[in-house]
Amino acid sequence: MSSMISRNFFLFLSQNKFAKKKAMKWGPKLGAKQVIAGETIQEAMETVKKLNEYGLVCTVDHLGEFVYSREEATASANHCIKALEAMEGAGVDCNLSLKLTSLGLDVDRNLCRDNMVRILETAKKYNNFVRIDMEDYTHLEATLELLHELRQSYDNVGTAIQAYLYRSESDVRRLKGVNLRLIKGAYKESPEVAMQKQAEVDRNYLNMIKVHLLNGSYAAIATHDHRVIAEIKAFTIENGIPKDQFEFQMLYGFRTEMQKEIAREGYKMRIYVPFGEDWYGYYMRRLAERPQNVRFAIKGLLSK
Template identity: 60%
Template structure:
């Protein structure tokens, strides 16, 4: 019965600031430890090294939500830079993912851009890559605008395109030459701006992947859907697209056998690895995407 709880319910919980604050004190509870790689950099390093040893590459996300001051955004920026420094020092095979809201875009746009520049300068020094995660539609246009501004100086930055958005194809055409992660989309958006049915989203997802690949662009296909993965594998084979032009991406803790299988087949398989104490909203969104993942929470109730 609990698995029948609606997507809207979990998304509602993900936006609850009180629960989010409380969760920082709980530690990784409710099964979150299965999908979040620890509270600290030290714990994260252990997990990423284990993945790298299995020929799985990573992208790291130091979790953070509800940033409401420049001080909090500066702290998040410093954490992102420390993550890049840890990747370099420990010799980890990993990129970095960041959210503009965490870096203060809702507080002061230029302040946020300057924070991004600091992060990208560090990544550039280490010859690393930073992905700007796409958030809800409210932040969609400003994310694309900031990306294009940053690309005037930095080539080591890309973003995410969400296939459920009507405007995704048109906007993607403006991002030629920019590495993109293509996803279906994890937020609940209005039918005025986004497809609402799985069939339509899946069709647009494959359409975007094909367009980006055929344009010669580096493409990260982010999905746990084995049907989509099989179609992508068939398409790149038919079109003779080299394997160094694309990669598959999945979330830490999900479909681990498939992740390993793709790596064993010689595909680049990147695992999105979140870590940090601010885990609650991220975890609720994962439950919203697939209510059957509530089994994680049930198991977590019995973890000591």
């Protein structure tokens, strides 16, 4: 019950502009720097290099979402292109994650598509891959439509599907052959569209992962849940699913020992490395997911 209240509280804060303005001043003090790899692409590349040395591959995300002007959307796309160029220049094992709202999905869908085309052309040039993060339910249909359109011309793009949505198993089946990140889901959604009980979400999550793997499709299993990871390891062995048909993913700064252990076992382990100045919404969602994450904030406030 109390964890439900704190989840709702932090999800509320994640979209509250007044709280955001106040919190941005306190950024590092709130502990955000433990889970965000700095504000610049150079800082992010330093982090990625270190993670690569441990055998961990990465995906970087230039933080930003819910952009409302054409200029901001174009600037955000330019950041993504610079990030791809920086990865190529640094010779790191890393791809790109992004949010369509940061590229103008709510401003003008054509602009958003054009931004994606510019990014995918750059990624193609460098033989790299771009993952579209999945945002809240109001953006799901538009995200899947744009993905479908982009995949007519590009195969280096995939998205993420959230297990808490009732419709997701059928989306996973429909997206056979697409590189999908499979997740439980991070936003507050209504009971009309999303399961509210954790046990139900967990069941659907395992089911979705198995459906996609048995379909012969590539799955990025993005979770910190050791029970899910253990079950998927056993499932892939039992079903003869090769290690190059899937990867595990975790967020930068979470379960870092387990990340290294999974890589040492010979599995591909990808770390989601967020960077940039607009860290607020991302950080609030992390606090919402797991009340224990608040210790980052408390530690930060207590540190000098």
